[in-house]
Amino acid sequence: MNRYREISSALLSWYDRCARDLPWRGIHDAYRTWISEIMLQQTRVDTVIPYYKRFLARFPSLTDLAAGDEAEVLKLWEGLGYYSRARNLLKGARQVVEEYSGKLPKDPRLLAKISGIGPYTAGAIASIAYDIPVPAVDGNVQRVYSRVFGVRENIRLPAERSKLDKLAEVLVPQDRPGDYNQAVMDLGATVCIPGTPNCDQCPLSDFCNAFERGDAADLPLIPGKPASRIIRWTVAVITDGKRTLVRQRTESLLQGLWCFPMLECSSEETPSMLVRKFHLAAEPIRNSIHARHVFTHLVWEMDVLPLRTAAGKKVPAGYRWVSTDELNALAFPAAMNAALRTAKELLREEEL
Numbered sequence: 001m002n003r004y005r006e007i008s009s010a011l012l013s014w015y016d017r018c019a020r021d022l023p024w025r026g027i028h029d030a031y032r033t034w035i036s037e038i039m040l041q042q043t044r045v046d047t048v049i050p051y052y053k054r055f056l057a058r059f060p061s062l063t064d065l066a067a068g069d070e071a072e073v074l075k076l077w078e079g080l081g082y083y084s085r086a087r088n089l090l091k092g093a094r095q096v097v098e099e100y101s102g103k104l105p106k107d108p109r110l111l112a113k114i115s116g117i118g119p120y121t122a123g124a125i126a127s128i129a130y131d132i133p134v135p136a137v138d139g140n141v142q143r144v145y146s147r148v149f150g151v152r153e154n155i156r157l158p159a160e161r162s163k164l165d166k167l168a169e170v171l172v173p174q175d176r177p178g179d180y181n182q183a184v185m186d187l188g189a190t191v192c193i194p195g196t197p198n199c200d201q202c203p204l205s206d207f208c209n210a211f212e213r214g215d216a217a218d219l220p221l222i223p224g225k226p227a228s229r230i231i232r233w234t235v236a237v238i239t240d241g242k243r244t245l246v247r248q249r250t251e252s253l254l255q256g257l258w259c260f261p262m263l264e265c266s267s268e269e270t271p272s273m274l275v276r277k278f279h280l281a282a283e284p285i286r287n288s289i290h291a292r293h294v295f296t297h298l299v300w301e302m303d304v305l306p307l308r309t310a311a312g313k314k315v316p317a318g319y320r321w322v323s324t325d326e327l328n329a330l331a332f333p334a335a336m337n338a339a340l341r342t343a344k345e346l347l348r349e350e351e352l
Contacts, residue, residue, distance in 0.1 A: 014203035015183035030104040030129035031062045066093040074331040088116025106130045128178035135168035136181040140188025146220035150209030236261040240311045243321035244343045258330040278316040282307040291338035
């Protein structure tokens with residue numbers, strides 16, 4: 001048994017003992033694998049589980065999803081973040097219905113041509129759902145292999161990424177490729193974690209170059225991330241007694257989701273800015289509260305300001321007045337959580 005086979009065997013033995021019990025495991029269903037893998041991108045497992053269950057309760061099959069409405073898909077995704085995933089999922093489902101009669105193809109090259117499916121997700125679906133021996137390389141997998149094989153160059157460089165991809169390819173066994181890929185993912189998520197790994201619990205410590213050299217915490221080598229850009233907003237939560245003012249975003253960031261009026265000015269300047277920009281007279285009724293939301297390379301620093309205006313005011317272009325029930329039915333991003341709570345409180349007080 002060569003070294004690669006020994007590594008694969010040790011990892012599968014560990015997986016048989018320690019695999020996480022997850023609702024998308026132990027099944028050969030390409031649609032469910034696809035949903036779980038898309039939801040798991042940039043998102044913790046514990047967060048994903050209830051979303052996964054609710055999503056499948058509403059869209060139990062790929063054809064059900066393809067026939068779905070984008071607004072409802074976004075509402076089910078509300079709070080998960082990275083909403084382009086949801087839009088691409090819906091687009092991809094419709095593509096599969098049109099091009100593959102509603103069944104995800106087995107060939108990872110064809111899978112990778114479907115909207116929202118990249119090389120990693122294609123490998124995950126092909127190996128887990130169809131037992132095809134192909135790798136699925138994400139950040140967890142890169143971290144594990146860079147440590148085991150002592151890759152001490154910047155893994156963002158094409159040559160180093162290619163090296164890791166080739167290692168992943170030769171390590172996937174012909175037998176149980178899906179279990180193997182999930183084993184590497186689990187190892188990276190629970191043992192070979194970022195920062196200081198739990199090497200004393202690792203089934204691959206006997207094979208690990210970084211463990212032998214004592215520099216596992218320093219790997220993988222990734223250049224520092226650029227500083228996040230900060231944008232300061234005043235989020236105007238405006239009520240007219242029974243309704244609040246919202247708009248559906250058309251910008252690429254959070255496109256299709258709903259938000260409250262956002263102004264690049266201070267809370268003190270907001271009433272005059274509303275008059276200039278929207279021809280809407282509104283007066284503050286409470287002090288503002290601070291909220292913060294961090295995107296990948298962007299930070300929103302927000303002052304959430306409650307205001308009241310007279311009933312019957314004309315709606316600015318692109319905006320609409322909504323009641324509490326309508327507010328609950330719309331999909332808002334997590335960035336609007338503080339503003340959304342404030343709006344519901346104001347409307348509830350008006351009803352008393």
